[in-house]
Amino acid sequence: MPEKKLIAGNWKMNGSLEANDALVRALVAGMRDARCDVAVCVPAPYLAQVQMLRHGAKLDLGAQDVSQHAQGAYTGEVSAAMLREFGVRFCIVGHSERRQYHGETDGLVAEKAKTALAHGITPIVCVGETLAEREAGKTEEVVKRQLAAVIHVNGHCISEIVVAYEPVWAIGTGKTASPEQAQQVHALLRKQLAAATAQAERVHILYGGSMNAANAASLLAQPDIDGGLIGGASLKAPDFLQIIAAASA
């Protein structure tokens, strides 16, 4: 497993100048002793604000999506080069909300991951099954297919990605995968990475889906859970700081 765990907040479409200011100041003040890596993935209009607020702190900046195109006539899109100008280190790609509401396919997600890597941004590649897929016994098939698309496109630099296992049925529902359920899938993903790179042990595989202050420690204790991608609980500084503390233990 990687040397340090990674705790990444996904703010989704939440925040305001005022709320972000209070949240980031509280995080920066509260995470001085963190022994894990910490990032917040913020809505694009707030990148400049958070870049300024985090100045000098160990808090890394992330985005929630990136265009697969370099530049040009793509109204509404944000390029990887633009993200780099704001000091973005991570970018979520293929979140289930983008797959579900914006029709993102495995192929598109792989293109986005490739574009991010080409610009020195670490893609946080999200995979995960829906409830119907889990109940049909298709969890393994689905996550393998989603990860395979990214491995296939990225080839040799696959060890530079972060993978996030986010079972769709656990996102924003308060239903967390049990540590054993999550570990089972994480171990499968690790094995799949190991078939593609000798560096699979270095790759962070994060768990996401109703991770919170109460359940973080037991999830993070699993051998193949190298951190978390946290939605709701990343919007409350005390909760997010408790998760950071659990990952620092």
Ligand SMILES: O=C(CO)COP(=O)(O)O
């Ligand atoms: O989708 C998620 C992170 O990307 C998880 O969201 P919640 O933590 O709100 O369930």
